[in-house]
Amino acid sequence: MSDDLRVAVLGVGMMGSFHASTLSTAVKGATVTVINDFSAGTAAKVSAGIPGSRVVADPFEAINADDVDAVVIATPGAAHEEQVLACLERGIPVLCEKPLTTGIDTAYRIVQREAELGRQLIQLGFMRRFDTEYAELRALIADGGLGAPLMVHCTHRNPDVPPHFNSEFMIRDSVVHEVDVVRFLLDTEITAITVHKGLATSRAPEGVNDPMLVVFETSTGAVATDEIYVRTGVAYEVRTEVVGETGSALIGLDQNLVRTTTDGRWGGTLTPGFVQRFGAAYHAELQRWVNAARNGTIDGPGAWDGYAAVAVCEAGVEAVRTGQRVEVRMSPRP
Ligand SMILES: NC(=O)c1ccc[n+]([C@@H]2O[C@H](COP(=O)([O-])OP(=O)(O)OC[C@H]3O[C@@H](n4cnc5c(N)ncnc54)[C@H](O)[C@@H]3O)[C@@H](O)[C@H]2O)c1
Incomplete structure (x- = not known):
């Protein structure tokens, strides 16, 4: 649908491929338009299973693409800081898998940056x-x-x-x-x-x-x-x-x-x-995030929860x- 939230998924290993598939097959109001992964082979394979998606090799190009309204980050924790900050700079909602970052200072810097913007754009993947x-x-x-x-x-x-x-x-x-x-x-x-x-x-x-x-x-x-x-x-x-x-x-x-x-x-x-135990929770998490992101905000644990963790x-x-x-x-x- 034309008013669907257009989502880029960064990092499509175990968690990201599951999120991309759930978004594409089970979540209403979202279309996965961009798939990104450091491994070109992994990105191509996942994108082939997501109709309407294309591969963008660079994560920052993916975040800033014209056909992207919101981002799911499922790269390893060490990559989260720069990718979350890039989403904040563009002013678009992001669902970031835990951990927010791998260091307390970097996590706090993200909390501060979001507070400066005055809008909650970051949701953490605490699906429980x-x-x-x-x-x-x-x-x-x-x-x-x-x-x-x-x-x-x-x-x-x-x-x-x-x-x-x-x-x-x-x-x-x-x-x-x-x-x-x-x-x-x-x-x-x-x-x-x-x-x-x-x-x-x-x-x-x-x-x-x-x-x-x-x-x-x-x-x-x-x-x-x-x-x-x-x-x-x-x-x-x-x-x-x-x-x-x-x-x-x-x-x-x-x-x-x-x-x-x-x-x-x-x-x-x-x-x-974990998929059998929490599959329904991941689905609910994504559906509520998509509903909120279509209004430019979040609906779940935020940057402060990520920082505290x-x-x-x-x-x-x-x-x-x-x-x-x-x-x-x-x-x-x-
Ligand atoms: N909420 C949960 O229950 C849950 C469960 C598992 C994993 N996770 C989280 O999800 C994230 C990914 O974990 P995983 O188990 O899927 O890992 P994974 O290794 O299976 O997948 C990570 C993918 O990211 C790609 N990648 C690495 N660096 C990148 C970068 N800078 N830019 C783009 N792509 C990059 C890798 O090539 C790989 O395909 C981690 O933060 C992890 O803690 C959350």
Whole structure:
């Protein structure tokens, strides 16, 4: 349709190709017009599956193309800063995959630049906020259904990950989701972080602490834990339990899946990967972003949420390195 939001997708590896496909096949009001990737072969292959799209080799040319109204950034974190800033300079909405950037100073510079413009143009890809279970849990807490929240217990397990997932990368790339979940559910900031490194699985490469137990302290005094274990060999298991003064609630039990009782046994199937668990959330995230971007704004976690997550993960990486409790350093919100 002629009034569709015309979107450029930068970086069409695992996440970007999924977003491009969802935008093109399932999201209303959007057309993917431009595909960009450092790998010409990858870009050509993905573009071939997206009718009406063309390949633009340079990411900045893609951002500034005449047939682009908004941008999805799914390049690796190190490329985000320059690409997000280029979207801000052009004044167009951008959905940037987490992390916002890979450094606290660069993330804050982006927050400041957006504040100078006086318009919210940056949305962060924290898709769990669009998952029905997380949204219902947040509403339950906000409505006082659990009384004052005292503790949060998170579990984040993957069946396997590529070898570059070392201890620090696990904090920046995986734990970052729980950082946002805790901030989202409790509506508070994380003030300090400690990382306990126990016995590593024999599947972990030499020197990699997998699993780890992360402990977050928050500004209300509520404590949150996150077991991060990315080489379980089992399935994708993401669970969150909130313990309040008058009750507790647990999500992530794959209750949507069929339970079987056969041969005197009962059970079901765990989700094999993040797409099966959060596919609907990615779709909702993109649909709401497209609706908002057509009006020149965002509808979801913004640059400040991206900055806060970077700040906590920066402290988390220091906690891994030093074995100490590390306080989160955040500059004031502009
Ligand atoms: N929200 C989520 O649940 C979720 C899940 C997975 C990944 N991610 C995030 O998505 C981003 C991409 O992750 P991925 O797993 O798809 O990685 P990937 O390696 O599969 O894909 C990245 C792609 O970007 C291309 N690329 C690299 N540098 C580029 C540049 N400067 N300009 C243009 N293209 C470039 C690469 O050639 C590759 O095709 C990361 O920020 C990651 O943290 C988010």
